[in-house]
Amino acid sequence: MFDVNKIRNDFPMIRNNPELIYFDNGATTFKPDYVIEGINDFYNNYTSNVERGDYDIAIKADKAYHNTRNIISKMINCQAKEIAFMSNITACLNQIVYGLSYELKENDVVLLTQEEHASNLLPWFRLAKQKGIIIKYIPIDIQGNIIFDELVKLIDSNVKVISIAYMSNVLGSIAPIKKISELAHKNDIRLVVDAAQAIGHIKLDVKDLDVDYLCFSSHKMLGPDGVGVLYGKYDLLSNMQPMLLGGGMNARFDNEGNIILKDAPERFEAGTPNIEGVIGLARASEYLMDIGLDNIHNYEIELKKYLMSKLKDINTIEIYNPDNLSGIVSFNVKDVFAQDAATYLSSKNIAVRSGNHCAKILHNVIGTDQSIRASMYLYNTKEEIDKFVAEVKNINLDSVISVFL
Amino acid sequence: MNYKDIFDDQNMMRELLLDHYQNPHNHGLVDNNRYTSKHMASASCIDDITIQLDVDNDIIKDIRFDGVACTISTASTSMMSDLLIGKNLNEAKHIIDEYMKMINNEEYDFDLLEEANAFKNVYKQANRIKCATIGWDGISELINEKENGNG
């Protein structure tokens, strides 16, 4: 059974800040004791590097580090060797674009959407400049949902890659990944999925979805900062050039400059990795699987529906994604600058995000270049929503200015 | 009511800020090559404003500004323009220095800042200090450029 009070009690950030209403889970998430204890255990009891020690604690650290691959592979249904650890999803997406840069040629087309996060746009923009690949945007509706029929129309033999977010970080729209992967593979197109906002919120099964690459950041799924997970189908990973070269990823090299790389996934893990982070990530995954990702998703939908039912009567606000079934609500208060509204909410101990959310070209679609984003997660409650709604009602020019007086 | 008391009266301060936000002074850019201009875009928020400065014989003849900006950056830039127009460059720099002291919650010269005293409590919202200074930083850079002969 999903017991939010029990869950809340697992989080020191919640125990230590009882007044805080944290609705910025799209930016990052709190960590449960179980994760923090795992990291402390590593530092307190078996600190060492991985891949190179011949002594007990190093072997233990190495085991724990690699065991995270097993646990992640259970969570997203793949093989352990299809999981590589990098520093965040931004690094993973850059790695994928780097890898594909060896294959893509001038005039090859990459399909993105205008609601992508900067990390799934800027690497492609650079490749477009360097190589003359062509970027096209898949049309989305005003709530950020991909219009599948329009996507179909864009497909031709020049399209080589589709790279999209599973869930938008601004609008919480969920892409029909399975349908898109079928379409992609029928047409020999590679599918890259940015699962930053979906991981830990929705059950992901990469085999069932049949995606080619999928990546996410640990910190958005209750895990530590500084770890990104790169999943790739093994034959694709095996043939991908690593972006970073150095220790830990080569098998041998000589003074003629010949390098033999390790196999995937270690090939993508140059340098000492974030060992504590990877160990903590395993625990975050266990914690989430224990609660059940379907339960979490259903609870978020329940929260979203509850919030919408309360917000719909407030006529001073405009909501951009009322129908998307995830924990994200993007809105503006009429005539109030989003950041001013967020500062007001902050003065009431409510943490939300304002701005363009690293999706700086989305305003073309939703008609505003800034909004307030409230993003909820498994430890948020209806009582918090009630307090939040009461304060949203209070937002106006007078009240936002009063915060500064 | 004593002029000083306005800044202890929340309602009057709010009115003052609202007025500068809704009807900013010296707002709108001009197309005139006597002016030097500076584009200020804050990396941490959405504020994105352009400021223009016209100096003649060491005296600030005009300041103009425009752009996308929150209440605080709009009102503070509007007040800045009121305060600095008509001053010579040294006076202007002195006013800017005193304003920055106020924003950093240090001792400052109350009488010099006139309406801009409305921002005396902004320091309590640490993440918004940038909004209260973006216009002031811009004019400061323009004045420096003037004095270094490349403006």
Ligand SMILES: Cc1ncc(COP(=O)(O)O)c(C=O)c1O
């Ligand atoms: C959809 C999406 N992609 C990518 C990222 C980048 O994540 P990170 O900063 O952990 O690399 C984010 C983070 O906000 C995101 O929401």
